[in-house]
Amino acid sequence: MAEVDNLLTKKVADRYLKREILGEGTYGVVFKAIDTKSGQTVAIKKIRLGKQKEGVNFTALREIKLLKELKDPHVIELIDAFPHKGNLHLVFEFMETDLEAVIRDRNIFLSPADIKSYIQMTLKGLAFCHKKYVLHRDMKPNNLLIGPNGQLKLADFGLARLFGSPDRRFTHQVFARWYRAPELLFGAKQYGPGVDVWAAACIFAELLLRRPFLQGNSDIDQLGKIFAAFGTPKPSQWADMVYLPDYVEYQYVPGQPLKTLFPTATEDALDLLSKMFSYDPKARISAQQALEHRYFSSGPLPTEPALLPRPPPKRESANPRVSEFNPHDGPVVLSPPRKSRRVMPQREGFEANMRPEKMDGHGNAGERSEQVPMSLDFSVFGMRPPTRPTINRGELEKMKGRVFS
Numbered sequence: 001m002a003e004v005d006n007l008l009t010k011k012v013a014d015r016y017l018k019r020e021i022l023g024e025g026t027y028g029v030v031f032k033a034i035d036t037k038s039g040q041t042v043a044i045k046k047i048r049l050g051k052q053k054e055g056v057n058f059t060a061l062r063e064i065k066l067l068k069e070l071k072d073p074h075v076i077e078l079i080d081a082f083p084h085k086g087n088l089h090l091v092f093e094f095m096e097t098d099l100e101a102v103i104r105d106r107n108i109f110l111s112p113a114d115i116k117s118y119i120q121m122t123l124k125g126l127a128f129c130h131k132k133y134v135l136h137r138d139m140k141p142n143n144l145l146i147g148p149n150g151q152l153k154l155a156d157f158g159l160a161r162l163f164g165s166p167d168r169r170f171t172h173q174v175f176a177r178w179y180r181a182p183e184l185l186f187g188a189k190q191y192g193p194g195v196d197v198w199a200a201a202c203i204f205a206e207l208l209l210r211r212p213f214l215q216g217n218s219d220i221d222q223l224g225k226i227f228a229a230f231g232t233p234k235p236s237q238w239a240d241m242v243y244l245p246d247y248v249e250y251q252y253v254p255g256q257p258l259k260t261l262f263p264t265a266t267e268d269a270l271d272l273l274s275k276m277f278s279y280d281p282k283a284r285i286s287a288q289q290a291l292e293h294r295y296f297s298s299g300p301l302p303t304e305p306a307l308l309p310r311p312p313p314k315r316e317s318a319n320p321r322v323s324e325f326n327p328h329d330g331p332v333v334l335s336p337p338r339k340s341r342r343v344m345p346q347r348e349g350f351e352a353n354m355r356p357e358k359m360d361g362h363g364n365a366g367e368r369s370e371q372v373p374m375s376l377d378f379s380v381f382g383m384r385p386p387t388r389p390t391i392n393r394g395e396l397e398k399m400k401g402r403v404f405s
């Protein structure tokens with residue numbers, strides 16, 4: 001077995017021993033590796049730098065330095081980062097499973113206390129990063145990773161800002177749209193932490209329903225689904241909506257009572273959900289305020305993370321097959337490079353009510369680019385943007401000089 005192991009491991013750096021591929025995401029391939037310095041298992045995300053052939057620029061290095069300083073029990077730690085052969089390698093702590101696997105596992109029963117625990121850990125991670133002026137912008141259940149002790153940690157924090165959100169028209173990961181806040185769907189160029197709170201609300205809803213809540217198949221359809229659930233926003237609810245670049249007028253539809261949408265949720269849970277799903281981002285509850293909501297202090301109290309129901313660690317079953325391994329080929333792909341995701345049927349009322357009156361002026365209800373704008377609206381925090389820590393030339397040389405062959 002040790003021999004097989006030796007054969008299967010590939011020395012990829014003086015520090016990291018490369019193991020099997022874990023999957024491929026928006027930014028590139030992720031593989032498992034052993035950190036020979038600490039003995040720790042890590043996940044290395046290899047990010048294609050595309051046109052930036054000359055390497056990582058100063059701005060990116062500054063951002064990476066900032067992300068390395070983002071240390072919290074509910075945020076995946078960025079252990080290391082180094083460029084090599086036109087790719088940036090980000091080294092993260094290795095996690096066993098993710099919240100999407102928990103939600104999809106039909107053998108798992110999630111009690112109200114379990115749901116409370118998962119959403120509390122999500123909000124704790126968010127509140128921490130928002131306090132440090134870092135937005136996630138791409139929150140979804142498969143970005144919420146779960147460790148062996150049940151701790152939930154937010155992954156991919158800051159990556160959207162660093163590398164830009166890719167144009168998802170050309171990927172099948174359409175489900176990222178399901179967590180997108182209405183201001184983003186209306187093309188807001190300036191937005192704040194509210195986009196992550198909206199996504200967290202969608203995840204909360206998904207934990208309650210055990211299926212994705214609002215499954216739009218285009219941006220316009222997504223808005224239609226949101227309005228069918230909560231009612232078309234009135235100017236009194238969201239005055240600035242009409243000024244957003246991609247604003248289109250939708251036929252008025254009334255909202256449904258939250259209790260009808262989430263029959264199993266308590267009054268406290270519904271109250272918190274309604275505040276997280278507030279249309280006007282300025283009126284939307286912050287992650288910190290959400291944590292202070294009575295939902296978390298009233299019974300049942302959140303389950304201890306170690307006692308949370310979880311699927312078996314999915315990575316452990318992924319043993320590389322010897323026959324496929326060629327030490328000159330690089331890593332072996334053991335599983336489909338991307339996870340497929342079931343699209344659960346929506347409630348009938350949702351489908352029927354989804355009727356945007358006006359579309360984009362050309363009668364085109366189709367897909368729009370999902371490029372997410374890069375600017376961050378710090379005024380939403382009521383503050384000025386922070387001065388970011390700078391990286392000195394010595395550090396830059398150290399990072400660039402790393403061997404990773």
Ligand SMILES: Nc1ncnc2c1ncn2[C@@H]1O[C@H](COP(=O)(O)OP(=O)(O)OP(=O)(O)O)[C@@H](O)[C@H]1O
Pocket residue numbers: 022023024025026027028029030042043045076092093094095096098142143145155156173339
């Ligand atoms: N820290 C980690 N520990 C263990 N597995 C990880 C880790 N980070 C990512 N993975 C796994 O690697 C694969 C690719 O992850 P990645 O985050 O790049 O994409 P994704 O989450 O599937 O999609 P997206 O890029 O749209 O968020 C997934 O199966 C993911 O669960």
